[in-house]
Amino acid sequence: MSRETTSPQRPQTTAILAVSLDGKLASASAQGDRIASAYDFQHLEEHVAQADAVLFGATTLRLGGTAMRLQSPSLIQQRLRAGKPPQPLQIVCSASGDLDLALPFFQQPIPRALVTTETGQARWQGSSAFDYCWCADRPHWDWSWVLGQIATVGIQRLAVLGGGHLFASLLQVQAIDELWLTVCPLMLGSSAPSLMPLKECTSPTMTLVSAVPVGDEVYLHYRLGYGEDKGTMIET
Ligand SMILES: NC(=O)c1ccc[n+]([C@@H]2O[C@H](COP(=O)([O-])OP(=O)(O)OC[C@H]3O[C@@H](n4cnc5c(N)ncnc54)[C@H](OP(=O)(O)O)[C@@H]3O)[C@@H](O)[C@H]2O)c1
Incomplete structure (x- = not known):
């Protein structure tokens, strides 16, 4: 397998999420519970298996308690x-x-691994809980730098598992390649957590790759475009 890279380098990012028909990620009364079927869990696990690392928000972790x-x-x-470690790196953003x-x-x-601020990093000083800790406030939150750091530890494929705040912030910096x-x-x-919690956002162009109904669910696959090369890793 060869790998072509352009600069600045970041992993190929795929977001995998389940939403209700009104664009919500979980029920308001049971926010840590999954809303999709057992088939969807299998679909999610297959994507996680293809990833070198998985990224998720702190609220998702606090509510669910575990990583995927x-x-x-x-x-x-x-x-x-395939010569990979048995489990992908689990990166929490807090x-x-x-x-x-x-x-x-x-x-x-x-x-x-932990993506955090200097203040957040100070909380974990001397702890061995995380294999990696990246400070994103440089001085403002800098996803480009963080994703570059993630790439430097060998992560080529990154699965973004939500929730909405994490997904929205990556979408706003044009860092989601596939959905x-x-x-x-x-x-x-309306009180349930949303896929897009921002009041306003800029939408990428979205090209539908496939739409597959399974039971009463539909599995949509979109490729996202931002009108310019964002320097992702390309595998050939
Ligand atoms: N249906 C699905 O596929 C799916 C998938 C995932 C989650 N969910 C559900 O979604 C809900 C949680 O979503 P959410 O949007 O409320 O929260 P979230 O995105 O999981 O986490 C938000 C938290 O993550 C950190 N964070 C995220 N983006 C950040 C950024 N750009 N800069 C700095 N910190 C950032 C912050 O942590 P700190 O507060 O520590 O600073 C923030 O408060 C839960 O109900 C969960 O069960 C559903």
């Missing part, structure tokens, strides 16, 4: 056969760094 660790023996075997060490996440047998959206047959109402 691969459990399928065949997917783990496939990774090992500006505050305020994460409870009692969360099951910290007991999971996975490699962990897999599972549309679920639900209405969750």
